Each structure stands twice: as C-alpha cells, then as structure tokens.
Amino acid sequence: MIEAAEIDGASKWTTFIKIVVPLSRSIMAVMVVFSMVAYWNDWFTALIYLPGQENAPLPLVLRNILIKSSASASQASTISGGYAELNKLTEMIKFSSIIVAAAPMLIIYPFVQKYFEKGFMAGAVKG
Numbered sequence: 001m002i003e004a005a006e007i008d009g010a011s012k013w014t015t016f017i018k019i020v021v022p023l024s025r026s027i028m029a030v031m032v033v034f035s036m037v038a039y040w041n042d043w044f045t046a047l048i049y050l051p052g053q054e055n056a057p058l059p060l061v062l063r064n065i066l067i068k069s070s071a072s073a074s075q076a077s078t079i080s081g082g083y084a085e086l087n088k089l090t091e092m093i094k095f096s097s098i099i100v101a102a103a104p105m106l107i108i109y110p111f112v113q114k115y116f117e118k119g120f121m122a123g124a125v126k127g
Helices: 002-007 012-040 044-049 058-078 083-122
Strands: none
Touching (some): 002 012, 012 083, 044 058
C-alpha cells in the first residue's frame, strides 16, 4: 500500500498520515490498554517512594488490606474455633479487592474494543 501511494505521487507525510496511521490504530489501542493496565497495577513504585499512606494509590491500599487480612487469618489459625469464619472473610476481602482493582479496566475496554476488532479484520486473509 505504501509503494502504491508513492507511485501515485503521495509524499512521505501523506503516506504516513493517510495509510500508516490508520493501519496502526489497532496496535496503538492495544499498547495504550496494556500501558494503562501496567500503570494501574503498579504498587511497588509507590511502596518505595511514598513516605506515608495518605497519598497511596489504590493497588497499594488493596495490597495492604490483603496483607493485613492474611496476617489476621494466620493468627486466628493458632486459636481454635473462629478460623473458618475468618478464613471466609479473608477470601471475601481478596475477591472484593480483585473486582475493585479490575473495574476501571473493564470500564475502559469497551471504548477501545472497536480498534481490536479492526486490527483482527485488517490482518485477516481476504479472499
């Protein structure tokens, strides 16, 4: 397609803007989604650089909640009786934090889904 545009007399910039960019939108959408997921799930950088917990991002807060609930469950294992209830509560906290952490990405994905579909169709065999 690029060679055909050059033969037709298109300049380098015209070829780039009218052919390369539209064909690359699907991969750019994928890269944006992957980058957003990587930044959304990044808790380690905040753990290293933030001195206090008042400005902690959501993944770090969820990590701290999970650690505290697991620690209380392990302490309850030494005490007979309430281990099953505390274990159930710990599992509920884990699953709730997974849903809270995944919700923004699940909300954003439908808006970029059309680019994923176009990427699949552009690379498909036509026949």
